[in-house]
Every structure is written in structure tokens, then in C-alpha cells.
Amino acid sequence: MSRLILTGDKLPQGMAIAEAYNMIQFTGTIEISDRGIVVGLFERKRTDYQDIIDNFSAQAPTDANAIVGVQVSTSTQSFGDVTYLYITYIGTPVMLEHE
Incomplete structure (x- = not known):
């Protein structure tokens, strides 16, 4: 199911809004170090950002x-030569309806 995702208040x-539900949260991790980019190009598709949005919506x-x-928050952390975002x-989440 596709959902409208709005960052604004309008x-x-x-x-x-016909019905509002409890707030939801999802945190995803993406390797952004040079090593991660090389591994990602050769081993799998780079759909990490869309996967995080899809998991949030789910x-x-x-x-x-x-x-x-x-709202979106980001941070990074490094472990040796590997950096994660x-x-x-x-x-x-809400149920929107036409007025």
C-alpha cells in the first residue's frame, strides 16, 4: 500500500484527518564509508534509502x-575504517478523507 508522507503541517x-493513530518511528542504517560504496556497487542494488522509507511506512x-x-534526523558513527549513517x-499515521 502506498502512503502519502508529509513533512509539513499543512x-x-x-x-x-478522519482518524489519527499513535506516532511511529523507524531508524535505518546505511554504510557510507568508501569501502561500503565499493561493496554496494558490486554486491547489491543501492536502494537503502528507499528501503528505510518503506520500512518506516510499514x-x-x-x-x-x-x-x-x-521529521527526519540523521547521525553518523565510525568504527575503524567503516562509517555508518x-x-x-x-x-x-492518519486516515485522510476528502472534506
């Missing part, structure tokens, strides 16, 4: 058709 024109209840007020998405 809803699309003509839409209203945390919402099945009847929620949007996630509003989405941590991306956290937080938002509120």
Missing part, C-alpha cells in the same frame, strides 16, 4: 493512508 487542499496501521508531521523517521 494538509493537501480539500483533505481532512510501521503505520494498515488503514492509515498518510503519515503527517514527518543512521536515519530516523518519526511521524503520525
Whole structure:
């Protein structure tokens, strides 16, 4: 199921929140060191960013058709010659309907 993911506070024109659910959160990790880029190019597709968004969206209840007020936080951490990017998405799943 595809969901509308909004970072702003304003809803699309003509839409209203019919039901709101508990806030959801998902943190994903991506290796961003030079070694990770080389390994990624040869061993698998680089869909890490989309996978994180998809996993975040999957945390919402099945009847929620949007996630509003989405905020994104990032940080990095290095372990020797390997550096990781941590991306956290937080938002509120809602059921939007036409006014």
C-alpha cells in the first residue's frame, strides 16, 4: 500500500484527518564509508534509502493512508575504517478523507 508522507503541517487542499493513530518511528542504517560504496556497487542494488522509507511506512496501521508531521534526523558513527549513517523517521499515521 502506498502512503502519502508529509513533512509539513499543512494538509493537501480539500483533505481532512478522519482518524489519527499513535506516532511511529523507524531508524535505518546505511554504510557510507568508501569501502561500503565499493561493496554496494558490486554486491547489491543501492536502494537503502528507499528501503528505510518503506520500512518506516510499514510501521503505520494498515488503514492509515498518510503519515503527517514527518521529521527526519540523521547521525553518523565510525568504527575503524567503516562509517555508518543512521536515519530516523518519526511521524503520525492518519486516515485522510476528502472534506
